Amino acid sequence: MLNKNVEVFMGCDTGWHFASTVLFGAPFDSTTSYRPGSRFGSSAIRRESYGIESYSPYQDKDLEDIAVFDSGDIELPLGDAALSLGQIEERAATILEAGKRPFLLGGEHLVTLGAFRAAFARYPDIHVLHFDAHADLRDDYLGVQLSHACVLRRCWELCGDGKIFQFGIRSGDREEFRWGQDHVCTHKFDLHGLEERLEQLGDTPVYFTLDLDVLDPSVFPGTGTPEPGGVSFEELRKAVTLVCQRANVVACDVNELSPPYDQSGVSTMVACKIVREMLLALR
Numbered sequence: 090m091l092n093k094n095v096e097v098f099m100g101c102d103t104g105w106h107f108a109s110t111v112l113f114g115a116p117f118d119s120t121t122s123y124r125p126g127s128r129f130g131s132s133a134i135r136r137e138s139y140g141i142e143s144y145s146p147y148q149d150k151d152l153e154d155i156a157v158f159d160s161g162d163i164e165l166p167l168g169d170a171a172l173s174l175g176q177i178e179e180r181a182a183t184i185l186e187a188g189k190r191p192f193l194l195g196g197e198h199l200v201t202l203g204a205f206r207a208a209f210a211r212y213p214d215i216h217v218l219h220f221d222a223h224a225d226l227r228d229d230y231l232g233v234q235l236s237h238a239c240v241l242r243r244c245w246e247l248c249g250d251g252k253i254f255q256f257g258i259r260s261g262d263r264e265e266f267r268w269g270q271d272h273v274c275t276h277k278f279d280l281h282g283l284e285e286r287l288e289q290l291g292d293t294p295v296y297f298t299l300d301l302d303v304l305d306p307s308v309f310p311g312t313g314t315p316e317p318g319g320v321s322f323e324e325l326r327k328a329v330t331l332v333c334q335r336a337n338v339v340a341c342d343v344n345e346l347s348p349p350y351d352q353s354g355v356s357t358m359v360a361c362k363i364v365r366e367m368l369l370a371l372r
Contacts, residue, residue, distance in 0.1 A: 094161025099138040100152025101159040108158035115200040124313040130346035131194035150369040170235040177203025195344025198237040208340040212294035221300035222316035224261035257303040297341040311356025333370035
C-alpha cells in the first residue's frame, strides 16, 4: 500500500483500498535536449488544479464522485536516467499488482518508459496510443539511448511491430520516419483516424501516453520543445476523452509541461483540465 501525498490533485483523495486509479509524479528532465523545466510539471499540476472546478460540464461528471488516489511524486535521482526509470517502474508495478491503474504525471517524456515496462510485464499484448508533436523513434540521441527523443523506440523494443499508434506527429528526423514506416503506425499532423483505431483495438490492453506538446504552442507555450502546427485544446480534449472512454486503458501518462516557460500559468491550467477530463472519462 502507498501513502497518500500531503498535496493532491483536486478531488483525488480517495483511500488506497477504494481507488481504481492511482496518480503519481516523476519530476525528471535530465535528458531534455532543448529547454529543461518539465521536472516542475507534476507539482504544478497538483498545486494549480485548485484553480479549476472538480466538475466537468463537458462530461457532466465530478472528481468528487470517482475513486482516485494521489500517491505524490517519486524522489528521483536527477542525472541518473536508468536509476530513475527503475524507480518509476517499481512504483507503477506496485500500483498494477494491487489491481489499480497507474496514471503518471511527468516530467519529460522518457519517464513513460519506466511505467510502460511495468505495464508490459503485466500485459504482454499491450498496445500503445501516443499523442505527440515528435516521433521519439530515434535509436539514440547524441549517442544516448535513454533519451526523451528515443522513448517510443525503447517501448517498441518491448512490444514489437504493429502495436504503437502515433497521432499528431509533425517533427522528427528523416531516419525516424523511414524506420517508423515498417514498425509503427504514424498519423502525421493531426488526430484523424483515432475513432477507427479505437474500434480496431477493442478491449486490447492499451498504454496511453500524452505529450502535451501535441498542442499548438499558441495554446500551450509552456513546454520544453514547442512545435508550431499543433492541435487545438478542444481537439485534444475530445480525443483524450474518446480514448479514455472507449479504450481499455490499463496505464497512462501526461508529460512535458514545463511551467517556467509560461509565466501566465495558462499552460498549467490546460494541463490540469486535460488531466481532469482523462480521470473522469477512464472506464
